[in-house]
Amino acid sequence: MTGSLGTTSAPPIIELREITKRFPGVLANDRISVTVRAGEIHALVGENGAGKTTLMSILYGLYQPDGGQVLWRGRPVGIRSSSAALELGIGMVHQHFMLIPPFTVLENVILGAEPVRAGVVALAQARARVARLAELHGFDLELDARVGRLSVGEQQRVEILKALYRGAQLLILDEPTAVLVPQEIRELFRNLRRLRDQGRTLVFISHKLDEVMEIADRITVLRQGRVIDTVETSSATPSMLAEMMVGRPVLLQVPRPPALPGAGRLDVRGLSVEGERGRPRIHDVSFNVRAGEVYAIAGVQGNGQAELVEAIVGLRRAATGRVLLDGRDVIPLSVAERRAAGLAHIPEDRHRRGLVLAMSTRENLILGHHRRRAFSHGLLRDERAVDRFAAERCREYDVRVPRLGTPALALSGGNQQRLVIAREFAFTPGLLIAAQPTRGLDVGATEFVYRRLLEIKAQGLAVLLVSVDLDEVLALADRIAVLYNGRIAREFRRGEADAATLGLYMTGGGPPTGQAAP
Amino acid sequence: MRSRGRLLLLQAAAPIVAVFAGGVIASAIILAIHENPLSVFGLMATFNMQAGSVASILTSATPLIFAGVATAIGFQVNVFNIGIEGQYYIGAFAASLAAFGLRGFPAPIHLVLIITAAMLGGLLWVWLPAFLRRRRGAHEVITTIMMNYIAFNVVLYLLGLVRDRNLGSTVRIRTPLFPPSAQMPHLAPLLNALGAPIPGYSPLNWFLVIALALAIVVWFWLRRSRFGYEARATALNPLAAEAAGIVVGRVQFVMFLVSGAVAGCVGLSDLLGRAGYFDIDFPKGLGFLGISVALLARNDPLGVIPAALLFGYLNRGAEGIQAFTNVPREVITILEALIIMAIVVAYEIMTRYVRVLRKQEVA
Ligand SMILES: Nc1ncnc2c1ncn2[C@@H]1O[C@H](COP(=O)(O)OP(=O)(O)OP(=O)(O)O)[C@@H](O)[C@H]1O
Numbered sequence: 001m002t003g004s005l006g007t008t009s010a011p012p013i014i015e016l017r018e019i020t021k022r023f024p025g026v027l028a029n030d031r032i033s034v035t036v037r038a039g040e041i042h043a044l045v046g047e048n049g050a051g052k053t054t055l056m057s058i059l060y061g062l063y064q065p066d067g068g069q070v071l072w073r074g075r076p077v078g079i080r081s082s083s084a085a086l087e088l089g090i091g092m093v094h095q096h097f098m099l100i101p102p103f104t105v106l107e108n109v110i111l112g113a114e115p116v117r118a119g120v121v122a123l124a125q126a127r128a129r130v131a132r133l134a135e136l137h138g139f140d141l142e143l144d145a146r147v148g149r150l151s152v153g154e155q156q157r158v159e160i161l162k163a164l165y166r167g168a169q170l171l172i173l174d175e176p177t178a179v180l181v182p183q184e185i186r187e188l189f190r191n192l193r194r195l196r197d198q199g200r201t202l203v204f205i206s207h208k209l210d211e212v213m214e215i216a217d218r219i220t221v222l223r224q225g226r227v228i229d230t231v232e233t234s235s236a237t238p239s240m241l242a243e244m245m246v247g248r249p250v251l252l253q254v255p256r257p258p259a260l261p262g263a264g265r266l267d268v269r270g271l272s273v274e275g276e277r278g279r280p281r282i283h284d285v286s287f288n289v290r291a292g293e294v295y296a297i298a299g300v301q302g303n304g305q306a307e308l309v310e311a312i313v314g315l316r317r318a319a320t321g322r323v324l325l326d327g328r329d330v331i332p333l334s335v336a337e338r339r340a341a342g343l344a345h346i347p348e349d350r351h352r353r354g355l356v357l358a359m360s361t362r363e364n365l366i367l368g369h370h371r372r373r374a375f376s377h378g379l380l381r382d383e384r385a386v387d388r389f390a391a392e393r394c395r396e397y398d399v400r401v402p403r404l405g406t407p408a409l410a411l412s413g414g415n416q417q418r419l420v421i422a423r424e425f426a427f428t429p430g431l432l433i434a435a436q437p438t439r440g441l442d443v444g445a446t447e448f449v450y451r452r453l454l455e456i457k458a459q460g461l462a463v464l465l466v467s468v469d470l471d472e473v474l475a476l477a478d479r480i481a482v483l484y485n486g487r488i489a490r491e492f493r494r495g496e497a498d499a500a501t502l503g504l505y506m507t508g509g510g511p512p513t514g515q516a517a518p
Numbered sequence: 519m520r521s522r523g524r525l526l527l528l529q530a531a532a533p534i535v536a537v538f539a540g541g542v543i544a545s546a547i548i549l550a551i552h553e554n555p556l557s558v559f560g561l562m563a564t565f566n567m568q569a570g571s572v573a574s575i576l577t578s579a580t581p582l583i584f585a586g587v588a589t590a591i592g593f594q595v596n597v598f599n600i601g602i603e604g605q606y607y608i609g610a611f612a613a614s615l616a617a618f619g620l621r622g623f624p625a626p627i628h629l630v631l632i633i634t635a636a637m638l639g640g641l642l643w644v645w646l647p648a649f650l651r652r653r654r655g656a657h658e659v660i661t662t663i664m665m666n667y668i669a670f671n672v673v674l675y676l677l678g679l680v681r682d683r684n685l686g687s688t689v690r691i692r693t694p695l696f697p698p699s700a701q702m703p704h705l706a707p708l709l710n711a712l713g714a715p716i717p718g719y720s721p722l723n724w725f726l727v728i729a730l731a732l733a734i735v736v737w738f739w740l741r742r743s744r745f746g747y748e749a750r751a752t753a754l755n756p757l758a759a760e761a762a763g764i765v766v767g768r769v770q771f772v773m774f775l776v777s778g779a780v781a782g783c784v785g786l787s788d789l790l791g792r793a794g795y796f797d798i799d800f801p802k803g804l805g806f807l808g809i810s811v812a813l814l815a816r817n818d819p820l821g822v823i824p825a826a827l828l829f830g831y832l833n834r835g836a837e838g839i840q841a842f843t844n845v846p847r848e849v850i851t852i853l854e855a856l857i858i859m860a861i862v863v864a865y866e867i868m869t870r871y872v873r874v875l876r877k878q879e880v881a
């Protein structure tokens with residue numbers, strides 16, 4: 001490591017020495033050495049598949065390293081399981097929460113570590129402890145609320161609280177901001193700083209370099225399983241980090257060809273949709289998307305985006321209203337028929353809706369295309385055609401996978417997302433519904449997806465972009481609608497609104513009567 | 519890489535360890551009744567090596583392969599068809615009707631007609647639970663169990679209507695005898711010609727070959743066909759399958775029906791290869807054994823074959839023990855059930871353990 005030691009030379013809380021981890025066909029961690037100091041926020045950055053999650057999973061006892069040593073407060077330790085990690089004081093918040101939705105916040109926090117008295121869970125005692133912890137760290141949480149009802153940001157707080165309750169001194173957060181909206185990110189950062197100021201140590205993984213610059217004290221850059229360097233944040237810049245990650249300068253801006261919208265492609269008219277238990281979530285929404293145009297729906301999560309998308313792709317019934325695709329009402333059509341009519345869909349949660357994790361990469365790449373003639377050989381599948389298609393897709397979209405037969409669950413998070421994108425961009429769809437399309441992608445991949453998206457758009461693709469990332473919305477969209485409480489609060493043309501204005505409308509603000517948009 | 523090899527080894531060893539665990543439990547019981555487990559097992563092994571025993575093992579495995587495949591097809595896509603029992607009873611009865619009712623066909627055509635009737639019978643009996651599940655969301659475990667009860671009584675009633683009235687004064691209730699064209703040819707002549715000393719009286723017949731072919735075809739169909747792909751996606755992540763345009767409910771409905779149609783054939787080997795008529799003593803319980811077989815095979819159609827053979831082996835071994843030792847019959851029955859249970863449980867534990875290890879490797 002060549003990073004300067006700086007002025008703060010707190011003792012290391014954890015030291016990784018020459019950690020090596022192999023998976024079939026990949027060297028995920030190649031003699032990685034990192035030192036994390038007590039009381040710092042240490043960021044880990046690197047391309048998709050660089051080995052960040054693997055390294056942290058080793059630290060948390062989920063994987064055993066093939067070589068190297070872990071020193072906890074100067075003492076060599078072997079971390080055989082996550083309970084061993086927790087015992088030492090190492091906690092981890094995964095990108096996919098491990099909460100039980102019907103349980104309350106309190107029950108979730110104490111689950112697995114319940115104080116028991118005479119065979120009965122000592123709830124009162126547990127409640128007092130959890131309440132004290134929450135207050136100490138300024139966590140705004142209602143202990144008796146059902147977790148299933150909470151927003152994503154709140155659920156994340158429950159996860160953090162859970163780790164703290166178990167006595168975590170070192171807290172690992174794997175891409176915690178990927179699922180959050182800007183307000184929630186600010187709140188998370190406030191909480192993280194407070195935790196640091198109270199002496200806890202944090203390791204933070206993110207692909208957003210501005211976030212890293214804002215929150216981290218020091219930054220370690222990984223590339224292809226190796227440490228490139230550990231630097232003080234004060235001496236780093238985003239472009240320098242990006243270059244270290246990728247090995248070449250990265251353009252952080254995407255050139256945009258001017259929009260040349262063509263004929264109307266998607267026409268949503270007076271659509272109302274009900275959510276769980278018949279609660280109305282979308283009220284009388286109308287908009288249209290033209291060929292060669294990116295139409296973005298911005299908004300805080302939980303304002304009806306999920307229901308809107310599901311109704312358009314056919315996963316949820318519309319209560320009233322019409323959805324026209326190229327002039328044809330698709331409401332009576334099944335998901336498969338809508339797909340056959342040229343609709344493609346990048347779901348917001350790749351694990352839930354996008355992938356069959358236990359299936360191979362190649363079988364995942366044809367999911368939804370599997371009925372196409374191109375892959376059929378009588379009643380059987382044309383395996384050679386599938387292999388050819390899969391290999392071509394992986395090459396074009398840089399899905400890094402040792403073999404096409406590798407199960408999707410062995411891919412890094414970002415590579416899983418690339419797989420979904422590669423699949424949905426295939427066979428030139430007419431309308432692409434992209435929900436959080438770049439969630440979990442690294443800088444280079446994000447830039448690539450933007451370019452590709454704009455290229456296909458220029459050839460006549462219509463894109464409905466649903467994103468909580470305002471930078472993404474502003475970079476890509478030709479028109480932007482702000483969805484608030486199931487209604488379109490306001491529609492903007494490109495250049496009409498900046499992030500601040502959008503943010504205002506997203507939280508229910510904005511002038512009561514719009515300044516007459518032409 | 520090193521641990522991957524160990525993983526594969528563990529995986530391969532799992533069934534062996536499971537059988538071993540079954541043996542340990544059995545030994546404890548045999549010891550408890552003051553017999554020597556080693557000599558009992560030794561007896562079982564030598565007894566089962568005889569040609570007659572081998573034929574018997576294969577014969578009893580035949581219906582179990584059908585039942586195991588039928589169960590596995592449903593369980594694969596989380597359809598818990600507990601109604602194989604009733605479906606094969608109806609299937610066997612429908613087959614009998616076709617067997618004695620249709621006359622004057624050459625044997626191959628008659629047999630095809632009978633098998634078709636059996637499948638239609640199974641289909642008839644599975645259709646209502648499948649329909650209720652698809653349309654009304656009625657849980658198939660409950661509906662199929664109810665259908666089992668109905669099946670027995672319906673068959674008894676119908677048997678009374680079609681029973682052979684030329685039996686004179688005997689109280690025997692059975693269908694008229696089947697014509698020769700409805701007999702499934704036995705395998706003994708062929709196997710003897712090939713040099714295998716299968717005794718001539720063995721009812722081992724071509725349904726064994728059909729059962730093996732069925733297991734292989736189903737396995738291949740799930741792996742390589744479009745529908746099989748949809749079925750696997752449905753089983754592994756229904757939400758993603760749905761988003762990909764797969765109608766999960768329809769896939770499950772079809773698999774449910776196929777499971778019932780296969781179940782209709784479970785009794786055919788006994789019916790056409792041995793009895794030659796259907797009576798009130800027609801074997802019961804093969805459907806439930808099929809659940810254990812599928813469980814042991816982890817719902818893999820190919821795995822059903824060794825699992826069914828294992829059941830056949832134990833069954834024949836029990837006959838041997840009964841004939842040559844003082845172990846009471848009840849104890850043997852208990853023993854058999856316990857061994858099976860021990861194997862299933864031990865296998866489950868082993869595979870869970872392997873899965874946990876693998877998750878660490880691949881999650
Ligand atoms: N359980 C596993 N089995 C096999 N290979 C794996 C497994 N986990 C990770 N890998 C491989 O190891 C490499 C590193 O993956 P890892 O998940 O650590 O990347 P990452 O830096 O977290 O990437 P991302 O930013 O995409 O999340 C990848 O090539 C991945 O395919």
Ligand SMILES: [Mg+2]
Binds near residue numbers: 052053054412413414
């Ligand atoms: Mg990762």
